[in-house]
Amino acid sequence: MGHIRALCAALLLCVWVSIPVPAGAAGDRTVLWNIVANCLDASGADYCTSCRWPRVESACSPGDACKGTTEVWAESADFVVLRDSKMCGCPEGFVHGLAIPRARITGVEDPRRPDGIWAFAWEAARRRMGDDPAIALAVNPQGQRGQDQLHVHLLRLHGDAGKLIAQRTTTRVQSLDQVWKVAAQRAAVEGLTDYGVLVAPHREGGFMVLVARESPEKLYTDARCR
Secondary structure, eight states: OHHHHHHHHHHHHHHHHTOOOOTTOTTOTTHHHHHHHHTSOTTSTTHHHHOSSOBTTSTTOOSOTTTTSBOEEEEOSSEEEEEOGGGTTOOTTOOOEEEEESSOOOSTTOTTOOTHHHHHHHHHHHHHHTTOTTEEEEEOOGGGOSOSSOOEEEEEBOTTHHHHHHTSOOEEESOGGGHHHHHHHHHHHTTOSSOEEEEEEOTTSSEEEEEESSOHHHHHBOOSOO
16 A cells, blocks of 8 residues: 555646746746736736736836736737746746636536637747647646646657657647637547647648647647756
8 A cells, every 4th residue: 555655646736736826836836827916917006016927027027027027928908928937947948827717617627618718828839939739728627736727838849759749549620719619529429527638730631620638738748958
């Protein structure tokens, strides 16, 4: 029994250390929501006291210019794309961003999840990575995430992803607005009540959608720089 408990502890640690939250926020599952609610508008007089991770261009940016700040890549009335703290200390060319709704939406299980977040995330990824065929978007399952605010990871597929994906059933879509719908349909067929979603370019055009019980971010992408 002792070795089983040790294995379970190790697995939990692997999930825990993969959580992409800013420094000093371990265990806080509301960090992303607090950034969206308090750190995007730097015009308020109390901004430096109300925002723990100020925008990099703000007057109150702290000494740690990466993990202690919020870097905005794109924003609209509905969504924002931020640099993930996993980019801190990485070489130029490594990309990992997060697309987040401005509304309070918990994650893949939330019926209010917005269809438009996928296209917004994809366009932001293309602006960062060009027409790289390895561009991927990923949302982790409810049971394997560290934040309770919906966030779509913007990153690249790793070198073995193609072989792994070939072993799974995928769905081709032409519009990213279809992702949540086809993901839910596929999850129902596979009997998954909690699942993650991976979106990548389809070799014949459009996009490939895959659902997985495991974290798509960890399974298929370069979530961290080597």
